[in-house]
Amino acid sequence: MRLLATTALIALTALPAVAQDWKTDYRIVRFGILSGENEADRIARYEPMVAYLKEKLGVDIEIFSAGNYDGVVQALAAGQIEFSWLGPSAYAAAWTETNGGVVPLFTSQQNDDSVGYYSVVATRCDAGYNTIDDLKGKTMAFADPDSASGYTVPYYNLHAQGYVPEEFFGAVPFSGSHEAGIMGVVNGQFDGAATHWTNETAGNIQRMVSKDMIKEGDVCIVWTSPLIMASPFTARTNLPAGLIEDMKKVMMAMPTDAPEVFKQVSGGEASTSKAYVPVTHEQYQILIDMRNWFKANRRS
CATH class of the missing domain: 3.40.190.10 (Periplasmic binding protein-like II)
Structure with missing residues (x-):
């Protein structure tokens, strides 16, 4: 596992009206990405999002990339990262590992409105x-x-x-x-x-x-x-409420505010995503049930 900081070479524009109190303790905000594709491509795909978040939130942003899914789950559990894109099963793993210490914020909506x-x-x-x-x-x-x-x-x-x-x-x-x-x-x-x-x-x-x-x-x-159910952007529940809300606000605005960034993060030319929509824990409960089934069958 390693941390990779990417500095955005862009000038700051007008920031949204977001709370400032959390920035005293979180001068750097870190988010994790899963290892679904090779490391070089996945880092490159998220660099525009790093620049976007740095501009909108006014703090430094770091990407956390691990060699497997569990590395990101454990980083969330250990408080080494604040947010992460997680697959549904990885979210279930993180929720179980942290005893409910993570919450899904939103996911991608396709052009046909499916999620x-x-x-x-x-x-x-x-x-x-x-x-x-x-x-x-x-x-x-x-x-x-x-x-x-x-x-x-x-x-x-x-x-x-x-x-x-x-x-x-x-x-x-x-x-x-x-x-x-x-x-x-x-x-x-x-x-x-x-x-x-x-x-x-x-x-x-x-x-x-x-x-x-x-x-x-x-x-x-x-x-x-x-x-x-589509992959959730996930936060630790022990973060300041203002940080969670500000991150959710600027991320959900990205499809409109920065459509090219949204397109690249969503998969580039092959993407059919059109927006982010809010999600709840209950929509991923079936993945927790599946993981519990795995544990029960391994014991038996």
């Missing part, structure tokens, strides 16, 4: 796999233990459908990230990999195509999960 996405299992299009049944005895890669679309949701739902992963597949390794899983499929390391998919134009596969990491038509989808 969710899917887990999919992808295979090489030329491998001849058409359904999940074709992967019996094959190598199926999950992304990260704290990834909703990369592990929690596909494992839980496949198990519920009668495909107990450790028994049905030949091997079930963790690839380490969504990008690594798909690259492993394309390169023949894995037969299938779980990743996230929003719609026909947005998702991990489409983003990797847009970055020239893979080619259009390299991978095909053979299984799709039920809808998953």
Whole structure:
């Protein structure tokens, strides 16, 4: 794990009417990002957001990036960061780890007004796999233990459908990230990999195509999960109320105030996000229930 501070080379403009009292204790505000894509790309994707927040909040902003999802969860639990973009399962992990010490503030809304996405299992299009049944005895890669679309949701739902992963597949390794899983499929390391998919134009596969990491038509989808609530921007509950409200205010204004920044943070050209909308803890309770199911089954 490491902290990376990015200094925005822009002049400050008129700041919003936000409370000043929290700035005495928080001259630097830190937010975490998950390891769904390679580190260089994920840091570059969030640099414009760092500049935007520094301008609007009037304090220094630092990005926290870890090698896996749990590194960010533990940083929140230890008070090393104030905010973080978390996947639904990572939020459930953070909420459990902190005994309810985190709160979801908002999430992305798509152009069709939806606020969710899917887990999919992808295979090489030329491998001849058409359904999940074709992967019996094959190598199926999950992304990260704290990834909703990369592990929690596909494992839980496949198990519920009668495909107990450790028994049905030949091997079930963790690839380490969504990008690594798909690259492993394309390169023949894995037969299938779980990743996230929003719609026909947005998702991990489409983003990797847009970055020239893979080619259009390299991978095909053979299984799709039920809808998953979209990833929440999350805060520690022990922060000053003014800091939480000010961060929520400037972030939710970003799609209008800084649309190019919003677009890049949302995934670049492959993004179909149009706004941020408020969310509540109750909308993610199902992920906590799933994680509790995992714990119960491991004990048994």
